[in-house]
Amino acid sequence: MKHDAIRKSFERFLRTRDLKLTPQRSRIFERAFSTHEHFSAETLYDWLRKEDGPKVSRATVYRTLGLLLEGGFIQSLDVGRGELVYEHVTGHEHHDHMVCLACGKIEEFHDERIEALQAEACAKKGFVVVSHAHRLVGYCRGCARKARIEDAAEKRSASDAAAE
Amino acid sequence: MKHDAIRKSFERFLRTRDLKLTPQRSRIFERAFSTHEHFSAETLYDWLRKEDGPKVSRATVYRTLGLLLEGGFIQSLDVGRGELVYEHVTGHEHHDHMVCLACGKIEEFHDERIEALQAEACAKKGFVVVSHAHRLVGYCRGCARKARIEDAAEKRSASDAAAE
DNA sequence: TTTACTGCAAATTCTTTGCAACAAC
DNA sequence: GTTGTTGCAAAGAATTTGCAGTAAA
Numbered sequence: 001m002k003h004d005a006i007r008k009s010f011e012r013f014l015r016t017r018d019l020k021l022t023p024q025r026s027r028i029f030e031r032a033f034s035t036h037e038h039f040s041a042e043t044l045y046d047w048l049r050k051e052d053g054p055k056v057s058r059a060t061v062y063r064t065l066g067l068l069l070e071g072g073f074i075q076s077l078d079v080g081r082g083e084l085v086y087e088h089v090t091g092h093e094h095h096d097h098m099v100c101l102a103c104g105k106i107e108e109f110h111d112e113r114i115e116a117l118q119a120e121a122c123a124k125k126g127f128v129v130v131s132h133a134h135r136l137v138g139y140c141r142g143c144a145r146k147a148r149i150e151d152a153a154e155k156r157s158a159s160d161a162a163a164e
Numbered sequence: 165m166k167h168d169a170i171r172k173s174f175e176r177f178l179r180t181r182d183l184k185l186t187p188q189r190s191r192i193f194e195r196a197f198s199t200h201e202h203f204s205a206e207t208l209y210d211w212l213r214k215e216d217g218p219k220v221s222r223a224t225v226y227r228t229l230g231l232l233l234e235g236g237f238i239q240s241l242d243v244g245r246g247e248l249v250y251e252h253v254t255g256h257e258h259h260d261h262m263v264c265l266a267c268g269k270i271e272e273f274h275d276e277r278i279e280a281l282q283a284e285a286c287a288k289k290g291f292v293v294v295s296h297a298h299r300l301v302g303y304c305r306g307c308a309r310k311a312r313i314e315d316a317a318e319k320r321s322a323s324d325a326a327a328e
Numbered sequence: 329t330t331t332a333c334t335g336c337a338a339a340t341t342c343t344t345t346g347c348a349a350c351a352a353c
Numbered sequence: 354g355t356t357g358t359t360g361c362a363a364a365g366a367a368t369t370t371g372c373a374g375t376a377a378a
Contacts, residue, residue: 018332056334057336062367084367111281118300120275126305127271129300129301135296136291141289184352188358188359205343222361
């Protein structure tokens with residue numbers, strides 16, 4: 001199964017660097033890979049605290065997240081204003097994100113043709129890709145509609161006050 | 165000139181929201197648009213402190229950066245490990261980034277065909293794009309070569325120790 | 329055994345906020 | 354004048370680090 005392969009790869013990664021496979025690291029790794037949600041360090045820490053298993057401190061969560069990032073097992077994704085979230089990397093199946101500014105929802109999309117063009121751009125520059133993040137920020141269908149309505153109202157009252 | 169158009173647009177943005185055009189906001193705006201580099205809030209604050217002009221406090225830098233972000237004048241770009249950097253948005257000419265994990269260099273690339281496919285994906289989901297960030301993380305030509313060499317050395321010593 | 333790991337709490341770093349004086353409009 | 358803005362310093366988050374005890378390999 002794929003999960004085992006990734007786990008093996010993580011173990012190999014640790015061995016290569018003379019790092020140890022501890023219950024904490026193992027738990028953090030498993031938890032990160034058991035969800036398809038995006039999570040922040042704090043969120044992950046909360047999950048681990050609520051569920052049972054070997055105790056994991058916040059410091060260890062941060063330290064391990066750093067390792068997973070270096071190893072390319074997870075990647076970080078900037079969701080606007082300061083908040084950093086992570087998601088695990090599942091082999092080569094990338095997906096890209098649409099982040100709604102209004103409701104915060106993250107939709108995912110994927111287009112092979114974009115991937116291909118991307119690979120081409122890399123080849124041209126001699127760049128070796130480890131991971132990629134493609135993020136579109138804007139408004140989802142629902143919020144866009146709402147925004148359009150509010151916008152219209154705003155313009156109306158603005159032109160009432162001072163013919164803009 | 166384009167710069168003036170963007171400036172006007174910023175002024176309009178402020179007016180629409182009943183915000184005032186202060187020397188501080190003006191200075192921050194100008195500084196952000198006078199560079200093509202990527203900068204963090206702290207970096208921008210440093211620039212402003214060293215160069216002369218109306219005094220701007222750190223708090224105001226953060227507050228104004230927030231405004232510029234909301235207005236879509238700048239966008240934030242996640243360069244891995246926690247550091248948030250910004251860059252100004254120059255009309256509709258987007259560019260995407262390749263961030264080197266080893267040396268930190270950020271190369272830019274652009275492909276109209278990718279933009280088109282992206283627009284298509286948005287149309288399909290009814291998503292209205294405000295800005296986009298397309299980021300490839302990996303190794304630039306120079307660092308990739310170096311990494312390959314080190315990697316080989318590592319593998320060699322690893323298999324010496326324990327025939328993996 | 330040896331070397332690395334963990335939890336804790338203190339230290340940093342980054343960012344936000346309350347407030348009184350001040351400045352656009 | 355009215356309303357929003359600024360700087361400051363304190364408050365809050367988020368993340369890192371030193372250290373002594375603990376546990377993989």
